Amino acid sequence: MEILRVEHLTKEFGGVQAVSDVSFSVEVGERLAIIGPNGAGKTTLFNLINGQLCPTAGHIYFKGQDITKTPTHFRAHAGQGRSFQRTSLFLNLTEFENALLALHGTKPSRYEMLRNITSYDDLCGKACETLETAALSEKRDELVDNLSYGEQRRLEIALTTVASEVKLLLLDEPSCGLTSVESANITKVIRTLGKDITVLLVAHDMDLVFGVAERIIVLHYGKIIADGRPEKVKDDPMVREIYLGTDWRQC
Numbered sequence: 001m002e003i004l005r006v007e008h009l010t011k012e013f014g015g016v017q018a019v020s021d022v023s024f025s026v027e028v029g030e031r032l033a034i035i036g037p038n039g040a041g042k043t044t045l046f047n048l049i050n051g052q053l054c055p056t057a058g059h060i061y062f063k064g065q066d067i068t069k070t071p072t073h074f075r076a077h078a079g080q081g082r083s084f085q086r087t088s089l090f091l092n093l094t095e096f097e098n099a100l101l102a103l104h105g106t107k108p109s110r111y112e113m114l115r116n117i118t119s120y121d122d123l124c125g126k127a128c129e130t131l132e133t134a135a136l137s138e139k140r141d142e143l144v145d146n147l148s149y150g151e152q153r154r155l156e157i158a159l160t161t162v163a164s165e166v167k168l169l170l171l172d173e174p175s176c177g178l179t180s181v182e183s184a185n186i187t188k189v190i191r192t193l194g195k196d197i198t199v200l201l202v203a204h205d206m207d208l209v210f211g212v213a214e215r216i217i218v219l220h221y222g223k224i225i226a227d228g229r230p231e232k233v234k235d236d237p238m239v240r241e242i243y244l245g246t247d248w249r250q251c
Contacts, residue, residue: 002064003028003168003198004049009058011044011222018044020222022058028167029195033213034202037243041222042202046170049200050082051075062168081166083156083174091145095136095155098144099127102159134158134189150182154189161197168198175205187211210234218243 005025011018019041026032034042047053049060051072060068067075090098103123131137134154136147144152153174161169171190175183183205190199190212203209209216209230216233218226220243226236233239 001028002026003030003062004200005061006049007059007061009045009048009060010056011041011048011053012056017222019048019055022219022222022224024217024224024227026168026198026200028198031190031199031212031214032201033209033216034200034219035204035206035209035216035243036219039221040219042219043172044222045219046082046172046200046202050080050170079165079167080170081160081168082170083153083160083172089144089152089156089159092143094141094143095131095147096127096140098155099130099159100124103127103130130158131155133161133192135185148182150178150185153178153182153186157186157189161193166197168200169193171199171201171203173203173205174201175203175208180207183208 002025007023009022010020022041022045034045036042044053048055051067051070051074055068058068059066062075062078062080065078067078090101093101100123103126128137128140131140134151134157136151136155136158139147139151144155147155157169157171157174160166174190175186178186184207187208190201193199199212201209201212213230215228216226216230217224218233218236218239225242226233226239
């Protein structure tokens with residue numbers, strides 16, 4: 001079943017097309033990576049899907065509804081979640097407190113925020129579950145500022161998915177600035193996500209991409225030049241020449 005579809009999506013900045021006539025669809029539970037050189041239009045495409053930008057032309061459909069002109073908060077309530085290249089956590093609070101706040105913000109009533117957060121037994125249990133997903137339960141009372149950057153990234157992904165109960169997760173360079181060990185831990189976290197969560201991933205880390213993705217789209221100057229399973233994409237002569245390189249992992 002289809003969860004996302006973009007049709008002839010275009011975004012211009014001063015006459016320059018950052019995204020040019022892009023069309024594709026994504027199935028529920030699919031793991032799709034979008035790769036390409038710097039300036040290829042990957043983050044711009046994410047911003048269009050998430051509502052940070054409005055397209056110059058084209059349409060975006062999420063769960064069958066046209067969301068092309070809907071604001072970001074509407075898309076979030078509809079089930080979209082996103083992590084950015086920089087973490088957006090409360091550094092002066094503990095892991096557990098960050099998880100509670102993320103969960104508290106999903107309550108439908110505006111008056112829920114006036115109640116004491118510890119009065120929600122269900123939220124406390126869900127917060128513990130969230131930290132377990134990120135393999136951070138042992139540090140639940142640790143200030144986020146004291147965590148390594150890799151641990152912060154894992155926590156943010158867990159908060160975006162488990163806490164917010166998203167159906168479509170957009171991950172923008174989740175392993176950026178991480179060591180190879182930390183990147184491998186991020187890969188594990190993404191792999192543990194249930195198939196009820198669809199993942200769209202933008203990354204330059206090819207170990208992460210090929211360790212997670214079931215399908216890869218390659219962008220170049222805002223256009224799709226390849227779309228298929230990882231084995232097919234990495235053997236594509238144009239993709240090798242433009243992006244991966246002929247010696248990548250001795251493919």
